[in-house]
Amino acid sequence: MTTFTFYGAVLLIHSVTSVMHTLKVFTTSSSQIAKLPEYWEATYVDGIQILQFDSNSRKTKAKLDWVNKITAKDPYFWEREYENNIANERVSKVNIEIAKERFNHTAGVHLIQRINGCEWDEETGEVDGWEHYSYDSEDFISFEPRTTRWIATQPQASMTKNKLDQNDGLNEYKKHSLTEICPFLLKNHVSNGRDFLMRTELPTVSLLQKTPSSPVTCHPTGFYPATSALFWRKDDKELHEYVESGKLLPNRDGTFQTTAHLKVEVTPDAEGEYECVFQLAGVKEAVVVKLDSRSILSNARIQGDSH
Structure with missing residues (x-):
């Protein structure tokens, strides 16, 4: 025994300790993979999936009932989330073509993945955000919101980094999104799902x-x-x-x-x-x-x- x-x-x-909360969004865009959606997006709070969207269903779905409570504080959440999903899908298709060009890939199965999100320390109130991209499961480029600069992790990403570093408007928006909008949504989700989470x-x-x-x-x-x-x-x-x-x-x-x-x-x-x-x-x-x-x-x- x-x-x-x-x-x-x-x-x-x-x-x-359980005072640290996270919101993470995983997106995958693929080319030439039969029977799988070309685009797939999933949102997790504290490691639990709460939302899903894919290019086949073209619907944003709640994975848990308590997620729907968010409309009490944010009545336009579902409309905005769907619009974001469609925009992310469109951008991801462009990104995979850019990555294929950087690596001189003209055919075959390829993937571009993004992980972005934020963390919130409920005890101290501190927040942080991140955004990482990978191509064919290898790190490609990432965004640092504190410095509003991009970090290339492969030589093929250098041209993309240089272009993005010069786009101050985009970078300020990303910083705002990752360090203010994302924590706002995270706090709402934690409040609504506290008993579960x-x-x-x-x-x-x-x-x-x-x-x-x-x-x-x-x-x-x-x-x-x-x-x-x-x-x-x-x-x-x-x-x-x-x-x-x-x-x-x-x-x-x-x-x-x-x-x-x-x-x-x-x-x-x-x-x-x-x-x-x-x-x-x-x-x-x-x-x-x-x-x-x-x-x-x-x-x-x-x-x-x-x-």
């Missing part, structure tokens, strides 16, 4: 191992919010050596999962020394899972139990 322990003040060094859901934590010689993986899944800390410790001290952290991944139900891999041999002595610790933002108690060979799920054990 997996042993769970809760500690009230277990890790002061892993203080996690500020909820806490503790994870199910499992210990996994492919083979007896493989690392032991600590796998929390089903937690919310995403802000969290996961690590292994030995004799109450956090381990950095022999530990590899995995990526934070979304689940389909709006919760999250992550992993931390411990590269040690599971011996009787090790079972009494190692623990996996998960700390969730907004929850004082950490979830602690002790290393126990009897509770590790592995291919070898599953195959053995089936005989």
Whole structure:
């Protein structure tokens, strides 16, 4: 049986907080990809998708019911959002042709992606914004609102950077959009969806191992919010050596999962020394899972139990 322990003040060094909110807009424009929309746009608040638009449906859709509350404070939101979607689609089609020209691409499958948005610290009131472009999954160019300057990340983007840096009107508008309009919308979304966005859901934590010689993986899944800390410790001290952290991944139900891999041999002595610790933002108690060979799920054990 997996042993769970809760500690009230277990890790002061892993203080996690949920006061930072984000609004991110992801857009993708493609060429010559069959059965997929040429343009796709999705909006996320605190890692949760709230809006979607694509060139096939040509409709701006709310992904969660509480998103519709925004019209109480912003009655023209849906009309403006749809107009922005159409304008973004038009600009994105132009951008992909420019990028193809910069790279001397005349045919084939190509993608141009944009990520823009802002963050708002609810505790301090500080805001920040960003806008990044990539071409065929490689960074291309980005906008820095603090300096109103563009940063080319590939030589092929230098000509685009030089042209955009000279467009003061566009750059001032982008700064205003990312540092004022975006935070305004973010605050409204957070206000409308606070009960949903500020909820806490503790994870199910499992210990996994492919083979007896493989690392032991600590796998929390089903937690919310995403802000969290996961690590292994030995004799109450956090381990950095022999530990590899995995990526934070979304689940389909709006919760999250992550992993931390411990590269040690599971011996009787090790079972009494190692623990996996998960700390969730907004929850004082950490979830602690002790290393126990009897509770590790592995291919070898599953195959053995089936005989």
